[in-house]
Amino acid sequence: MKQFEKSFYKKISFDKDIAQNKNILSNKICNQNILVIGGAGTIGSSYIKQVLKYKPAKITVVDINENGLTELTRDLRSSNLLDYKPEYITYPVNLLSDTFDKIFNSDSWQVVANFSAHKHVRSEKDKISVEALIKNNVYGAIKLLNLCELNPPKYFFSVSTDKAANPVNIMGASKSLMEKLILSKKNNFRVTTARFANVAFSNGSLLDGFIYRLNKKQPLSCPSDIKRFFVTPEQSGQICLLATFLGESGNIFFPKLDFHKDQIYFKEIAVDFLRENGFEPELVKSEKEAKEFDFDNNPDKYPIYFFNTDTSGEKTYEEFFTEKEDYEINKYDSLGFINTLDVKISFEDVETNFESVFSDANSQKSDIVGVIKKYVSDFEHIETGKNLDQKM
Numbered sequence: 001m002k003q004f005e006k007s008f009y010k011k012i013s014f015d016k017d018i019a020q021n022k023n024i025l026s027n028k029i030c031n032q033n034i035l036v037i038g039g040a041g042t043i044g045s046s047y048i049k050q051v052l053k054y055k056p057a058k059i060t061v062v063d064i065n066e067n068g069l070t071e072l073t074r075d076l077r078s079s080n081l082l083d084y085k086p087e088y089i090t091y092p093v094n095l096l097s098d099t100f101d102k103i104f105n106s107d108s109w110q111v112v113a114n115f116s117a118h119k120h121v122r123s124e125k126d127k128i129s130v131e132a133l134i135k136n137n138v139y140g141a142i143k144l145l146n147l148c149e150l151n152p153p154k155y156f157f158s159v160s161t162d163k164a165a166n167p168v169n170i171m172g173a174s175k176s177l178m179e180k181l182i183l184s185k186k187n188n189f190r191v192t193t194a195r196f197a198n199v200a201f202s203n204g205s206l207l208d209g210f211i212y213r214l215n216k217k218q219p220l221s222c223p224s225d226i227k228r229f230f231v232t233p234e235q236s237g238q239i240c241l242l243a244t245f246l247g248e249s250g251n252i253f254f255p256k257l258d259f260h261k262d263q264i265y266f267k268e269i270a271v272d273f274l275r276e277n278g279f280e281p282e283l284v285k286s287e288k289e290a291k292e293f294d295f296d297n298n299p300d301k302y303p304i305y306f307f308n309t310d311t312s313g314e315k316t317y318e319e320f321f322t323e324k325e326d327y328e329i330n331k332y333d334s335l336g337f338i339n340t341l342d343v344k345i346s347f348e349d350v351e352t353n354f355e356s357v358f359s360d361a362n363s364q365k366s367d368i369v370g371v372i373k374k375y376v377s378d379f380e381h382i383e384t385g386k387n388l389d390q391k392m
Helices: 003-009 014-022 022-029 042-052 064-075 099-106 129-148 170-183 206-215 235-244 266-276 287-291 347-358 363-375
Strands: 033-037 058-062 088-092 112-113 155-159 193-194 220-222 253-255 282-283 302-308 327-328 335-340
Touching: 014 235, 022 235, 033 042, 042 058, 042 064, 042 112, 042 235, 058 099, 064 088, 112 129, 112 235, 129 155, 129 170, 129 347, 129 363, 155 170, 155 235, 155 266, 170 193, 170 347, 170 363, 193 235, 206 220, 206 266, 220 266, 220 287, 235 253, 235 335, 266 282, 266 302, 287 302, 347 363
Parallel strands: 033 058, 033 112, 058 088, 112 155, 155 193, 193 253, 220 302, 282 302
Antiparallel strands: 253 335, 327 335
16 A cells, blocks of 8 residues: 555655654653553554654553554554653553543643544444444543543643534534534643544545455445545654644644645545556446456456445535634644634533433434534534445
């Protein structure tokens, strides 16, 4: 996948900003205690690798994915990043559990970075799936912010998404609400967040799925009308590193990618991916035709099914900010940021509003959407009655 990563990398580089702020980063990270939640995922683990270059005294990683934590540790131990012998420990623990409180209260943290999230539009299916999404993205943020209020870190960072700008799906809207919750604390302790692009071949992504399909000799399938911004896994960690320590409390960072020039259609990547792997794409007209493809008699071809998007919450393009937001794109070489207003929001009211819907046996997914709209006024939900789990 290196060829693809190089093509994404050419669109933007964070090296100049990192080099220019090397001393600042070192002064803010060296010998500090760092807590990373959701650190076993693609972005969280990439962030950890960036942070370790500046030699923190202690790094504690929490994630519900025990296998992911195991591989993270093997990866780090097999590199030289832990050779200076920092205090390093991982915990397979849920942020919302009482056990997490014990982890948080076991020490003082100069840096708290949160990557724990439902991050796929696919997570939106029915009332139950949406409840799980809200509890992770919204309740998780509330809990972590409340803990930080009692023992404030020097730097609090939580990852957001480009889908929080003009959201049309519940995942993006939940992240927009998460941003508001975070911003409500910007005068209490330092908080920042970042909206950014799809991470190419990250865990669970469509492009990651291409690798699985190829290994299993299964057809590829992707929308023909959707384009996205992309960064590499390494770049995702670099964005979050810079966003944690640069700028002012309340800034929402984003990569300086051009809306018109830098978005790539999934279908273009799919075709290039197959050719990179030695196959000529064979366009088919249905999932049925794709699954019936005769691999044995067509060793040089590979079936791929393109379809027009018709599932809930899908936008054909992405954006990092809206024209209503006060954004700045000239201060840094590779990053822009949004200057945010003060936000007043009651954590208790948010939880009470959601719980009234979650506890009502007769409530529907649309009722949850209604609660979100109370707090995210620009949320225009796209509901089609279909979800991505109904696709190949």
